[in-house]
Amino acid sequence: MATLTAQDLALLEPHLEPVSFAVGDAVALAGAAIDGVYFLEQGIAGVLDSLDDDRRYAVGLVGAEGFIGWPILLGDDRSPYDVRIRAEEGRALRISADAMRAAIDRSPTLHLSLLRFVHVFMRQMGRTIVSSLAHSVACRMARWILLYHDRVREDEICMTHEEFRLMLGVRRSSVTDALHRLEEERAIRSIRGKVLVVDRAGLMALAGNTYGQPERDYARLFGVEMAKQVGLVGSFE
Structure with missing residues (x-):
């Protein structure tokens, strides 16, 4: 509002x-x-x-x-x-x-x-x-974590395997593999039922162009300061 x-x-x-x-x-x-x-x-x-x-x-x-x-x-x-x-x-x-x-x-x-x-x-x-058609599970996972991170505004986010299944449409083993990949890149830490965002910039690099364009569109239509106020903190330049 x-x-x-x-x-x-x-x-x-x-x-x-x-x-x-x-x-x-x-x-x-x-x-x-x-x-x-x-x-x-x-x-x-x-x-x-x-x-x-x-x-x-x-x-x-x-x-x-x-x-x-x-x-x-x-x-x-x-x-x-x-x-x-x-x-x-x-x-x-x-x-x-x-x-x-x-x-x-x-x-x-x-x-x-x-x-x-x-x-x-x-x-x-x-x-x-x-993204679902063109990108890897790890890339797509990075995007979804960023979308949650924008809106929760906390680094620790409640995200279970079931949550990732809804978002990614893949088997539990694929969710586990993607979480390990993001942890290996030191972008997140996976805790029981939670994800801790350690390196947002690293997550953005992993997500690539799956993340950012809708956020830039919001900033263009409503203004950068408004976008930041509601939590959309991606790169708007």
Whole structure:
């Protein structure tokens, strides 16, 4: 919400209510009606797609830079994805879907600002697809750790093997091998159920061009200082 003008924020404020989530709680469920929009203040929302056999995979992450419930801006009233809180407890400000629709009808600038985030998130999802097709497991793991690191803003992050399976879609042994590779490069330390980021610059080098472009797009659209304020601390030059 930090990206909104005072006038646009004033349209939303009377309708906002604070809500909290435990790790694993659902913010949205695939196929369910969208009853509200959630602006995250703390925590990470993992956006998950699933196959017919109920296997789920992470396609993106949202933190304080964005919001959950964006399909209503695009004319849909149902969520295409499961969205669940990951890594740490979440806090958000909720506005009902009807109140949000009324607000964007009144303010083209509010609508545009929110759509800009949707654009950046689509860029993040696109990079997830390309990375899955073109890069090694270790490279992709480095990217996901960076995405978490941006949004948790702590060097110690709760990331289990199951978390990596959702993100990477590979066997447990491949997750273990990739963790060892990142440890050998002294970019991280793997602790039981956690990852400690030791060398962020080293992680960025390992991630290569899998990481950075959506973050630069956010900085271009909202400003470098705003990007840093919401935790997107990648290279913007």
